[in-house]
Amino acid sequence: MPQLAQARLLxxxxxxxxxxxxxxxxxxxxxxxxxxxYEVTAITIxxxxxxxFGSLRxxxxxHGEIGLLSPLLPGKGIKFxxxxxxxxxxxxxxxxxxxxxxxxxSVQVTVGTGETKVLExxxxxxxxxxxxxxxxxxxxxxxxxxxxxxxxxxxxxEQMTEYVEISRPGA
Numbered sequence: 001m002p003q004l005a006q007a008r009l010l011x012x013x014x015x016x017x018x019x020x021x022x023x024x025x026x027x028x029x030x031x032x033x034x035x036x037x038y039e040v041t042a043i044t045i046x047x048x049x050x051x052x053f054g055s056l057r058x059x060x061x062x063h064g065e066i067g068l069l070s071p072l073l074p075g076k077g078i079k080f081x082x083x084x085x086x087x088x089x090x091x092x093x094x095x096x097x098x099x100x101x102x103x104x105x106s107v108q109v110t111v112g113t114g115e116t117k118v119l120e121x122x123x124x125x126x127x128x129x130x131x132x133x134x135x136x137x138x139x140x141x142x143x144x145x146x147x148x149x150x151x152x153x154x155x156x157x158e159q160m161t162e163y164v165e166i167s168r169p170g171a
Contacts, residue, residue: 037058039057040056040125041123045129046113046170050111050133057164058070058164071160071163074160075152076152082147083147084139087107087138087144092134094134096151097127097157100124102120102145103122103148105139106123106141107140107147112132128154
């Protein structure tokens with residue numbers, strides 16, 4: 001690994017970098033008898049048809065020295081995306097149910113209930129508001145953002161109740 005790349009990696013792994021992102025803080029260890037899980041923010045739909053924030057828990061199981069792992073979730077591929085620092089996308093629905101990973105910058109999202117959250121760099125979130133008015137998203141602090149879109153087989157995901165739990169407030 002070139003020295004410059006290695007130095008950048010070590011800086012990212014230190015304070016404020018990958019080692020301390022909201023995503024790594026999303027691992028939860030429960031008390032005895034309860035499952036460990038990884039929790040991500042979800043943009044979902046309430047009964048009234050408005051988008052709202054919820055959460056998706058992916059349960060983890062011990063796998064020896066390598067730590068805790070989830071089962072393989074049903075995916076459909078991966079897309080790479082870059083948005084400019086002027087990104088200001090009016091109300092829209094997600095094109096499909098998918099995980100989004102913010103690689104290097106944050107995004108501010110407003111849902112139909114009026115609530116706004118900043119989803120930080122390094123954070124993983126799940127969108128399933130494929131109908132209704134959708135959500136509004138925009139760049140934070142004028143920063144361009146690189147992200148990954150990981151579409152999922154939503155029907156198969158819903159069947160994985162032993163491994164996945166989706167909280168849909170108002171649903």
